[in-house]
Amino acid sequence: MVMNDTSMKEATIFNHVGNKLKTEDREIHIIARYEEPLIVVLGSVLDDEECDALIQLAKDRLQRSKIGMTKEVSDIRTSSGAFLTDINNEILKRVEKRVSSIMGIPIEHGEGLHILNYKPGQEYKAHYDYFAPASKAASNNRIATLVLYLNDVEEGGSTYFPKLNFSVSPQKGMAVYFEYFYNDQTLNELTLHGGAPVEKGEKWIATQWMRKQKIT
Ligand SMILES: O=C(O)CCC(=O)C(=O)O
Numbered sequence: 079m080v081m082n083d084t085s086m087k088e089a090t091i092f093n094h095v096g097n098k099l100k101t102e103d104r105e106i107h108i109i110a111r112y113e114e115p116l117i118v119v120l121g122s123v124l125d126d127e128e129c130d131a132l133i134q135l136a137k138d139r140l141q142r143s144k145i146g147m148t149k150e151v152s153d154i155r156t157s158s159g160a161f162l163t164d165i166n167n168e169i170l171k172r173v174e175k176r177v178s179s180i181m182g183i184p185i186e187h188g189e190g191l192h193i194l195n196y197k198p199g200q201e202y203k204a205h206y207d208y209f210a211p212a213s214k215a216a217s218n219n220r221i222a223t224l225v226l227y228l229n230d231v232e233e234g235g236s237t238y239f240p241k242l243n244f245s246v247s248p249q250k251g252m253a254v255y256f257e258y259f260y261n262d263q264t265l266n267e268l269t270l271h272g273g274a275p276v277e278k279g280e281k282w283i284a285t286q287w288m289r290k291q292k293i294t
Pocket residue numbers: 194202207223225235236237238271272273274283285
């Protein structure tokens with residue numbers, strides 16, 4: 079490991095090294111890393127069947143939420159989303175287990191996979207995934223995120239980190255991981271990120287946000 083003269087890196091939650099990481103049922107490729115704050119691009123996380131199944135589960139949900147509830151309208155996030163909770167599905171369970179193993183955080187700390195669909199022109203403006211320190215939710219705050227790309231986007235739709243001048247293009251089956259549980263708050267703030275507008279085609283992602291403690 080290379081360290082610079084003046085500072086040592088803070089400890090991270092994700093601590094896989096090398097080019098690959100193995101979960102119970104899959105070998106995942108570590109494609110790229112930004113060291114601090116840690117951002118890791120992962121390949122071969124989901125196969126096509128798993129991606130398609132998650133999209134299908136979400137389509138059923140999104141359909142229903144349109145009937146039952148008023149659709150939340152927000153300028154920050156113009157896409158439509160649904161949490162895949164209370165669904166008994168083999169593929170979903172398998173994916174949740176794999177995600178937990180990649181992140182090194184028990185699944186009980188997760189909010190459940192959140193599926194988002196962006197149509198052309200839709201975006202998720204730059205934001206932090208953690209809750210403001212003064213908010214009620216911050217008592218069990220989020221500490222890490224995994225965004226799984228469920229389809230190929232024809233144009234646009236990258237995940238961008240404006241304070242780092244860094245961005246990740248969506249590719250079906252790949253993922254981007256980042257964490258923001260540093261003692262140094264300025265490192266956490268560097269994880270500001272967004273989903274750039276989709277220009278052509280559509281974009282489907284599944285996001286896992288992990289909390290510091292179990293969700294009770
Ligand atoms: O759409 C993206 O690429 C980013 C999604 C995101 O930031 C989130 O789900 O928290």
